[in-house]
Amino acid sequence: MQPVLIRTHNLKKHFSLGKGNILHAVDGVSLEIAENEILGLVGESGSGKSTFGKALIGLHQRTSGEAYFNDTLLPERFSASDHLHYSKLMQMIFQDPYSSLNPRMTILDIIGEGLAIHGKLSKADIKEQVSYWLRRVGLHSDHMSRYPHEFSGGQRQRIGIARAMIIGPKFVVCDEPISALDVSVQAQVVNLLEELKQTLGLTLLFIAHDLSMVRYVSDRMVVMYLGTIVESGPSNEVFYQPKHPYTRLLIESNPEPDPDIERQRTHIPIQGEVTSPLNIGPGCRFADRCPQAMEECKTVTPESAQVADGHSVSCHLYPG
């Protein structure tokens, strides 16, 4: 068992919307990510998965709860010097390869900026490093004098990956790194991340809504719904033996690229839509859409219970 690199305890991030309305984006998330592990985080839009990733690396100030990197408590609010220190250890790859690269900077400046800030490297050394990383992510070193608009989506995402990796971080948050890409290119990026994990011993938080891809990429999977974790466990176990009614419906909704499987399915989609994360009361958050909701689901918040080794579910159907 690898030592734990990232740990959060009851992490909350609330946004105040004025008039006493509070948006519970992340509402008490406790999880651990072991070293050299890929943890997949899935959930629908509004489930708080991106907010969680950002709160973890200090892009959002935590409302409450703790987050640890290597057993060091991360500051609730990152100061400029905290950012400087932790950005060497933790990096992020963003969802949109179009808006996450400054259109007025060359690729050399974009990828090399981190080195220029952190290292005491000469311009020539930075250039050499950027050239190395461009080739490492499958681009050409001639590309460094170009601007972002000269690249396709897949190429830009590689630039984003090179920018995150060049500092040599231990932990990288990948926030929907493939959802903007075409199928044939998605596999290129996923295989690249996998390879970097193997060779550099990286730890990744892989945030995505594509269940099949998350199952394929990650070692463990965490399912979020309205700011809380409903189920977590080894990826294959969560995918093939889902326990929580929400996870089951999510996987049931996930279409398979196989006509025979699709013909055999019953196709009863989950009813309703994600309820508002505003001013949430007690009870299970999924209760109003859950086909198996019981009386206590509406009043008592379910506790997380272990159903198998390393596989936990927060549901009254599985009392601890």
Next chain:
Amino acid sequence: MVENILEVADLSVEFETYGGTVQAVRNVSFEVEAGKTLAIVGESGCGKSVTVQSVMGIIPMPPGKITGGSAKLKGQEILGLPAAEANRYRGVEIGMIFQDPMTSLNPSMKIGHQIAETLMVHRGKSHADAMVTALQLLEKTHIPEAAKRALQYPFEFSGGMLQRAMIAQSLACNPSLLIADEPTTALDVTIQAQILELLTELQRTEGMSILLITHDLAVVARMADQVAVMYAGQIIERGSLDDIFYRSAHPYTLGLKSAMPSNSGTEEKNLQPIPGSPPDLFSPPLGCGYTARCPQAMQICGNQLPLLIQDPQDSRHLSRCWLQHPDAPNIEALYQPLKIMNATRAD
């Protein structure tokens, strides 16, 4: 004999740009059968949206230009009609829904009024009559509290509800064909399942044909009867759903399948990305557009455009690949009807 609602033959579309002429669609032919679903699948830039927008007559001309081909709706030519005549089928015989309902609907008009407008324009209904029908349409697409919702603006709707509203609008004149351009790409997987189920249900009750544009093979597997795979402005393979998935005849179709994770097999297979990227359509390659990325490319592939070759056992399964030629080497992964035929004969 199956009746075809839409028959597109040899459609070619170009766009004049400052950088030169983009040959976005090259000699595309397909048919949509009555009451059935044809899915056109391909990556961004392959020309799938331009194809259906040309059929709909909604590509801006200039810069766009339909350089050849025909599109027949129930036997009537609809390509290149002047706007006044085109409006007799647009939104009436053919309804269309788009990828992003948020930007496709008018943000300053109430949902009910937008749907009613369709009926007032095409059916000459009074506003009051049209509003009554609009309400029924919203109910048909299972929008809860339709009466209240009809008087709300698009920003008050969620993405899934907006897509339902757009479907309601496209159904206003009982179209015989619904064109759905990436209808669920912007939606979450659970909402996607709801919308796909709604489309299936409406096809059953209204009996319309669906022309589905998507990049997602899983959505194709769920929805389609017939499939056309597009690459670099051309249809490189078409056939029934099972032909495309289980008897792939083109390396690109095979490549697409291997690039997607599958949860059906017992053994974990590694994802096989397709190296490189699609060709530049400013000057499309002489031969097959997939040559540069194709692991099985031969010398002829780069020089000469392959013809559409028929599967001898199934005349409706066509592929544009030299590997299907009788003289081509045998590639095990590909379904090769000619080889199999020859082998049986030799036995």
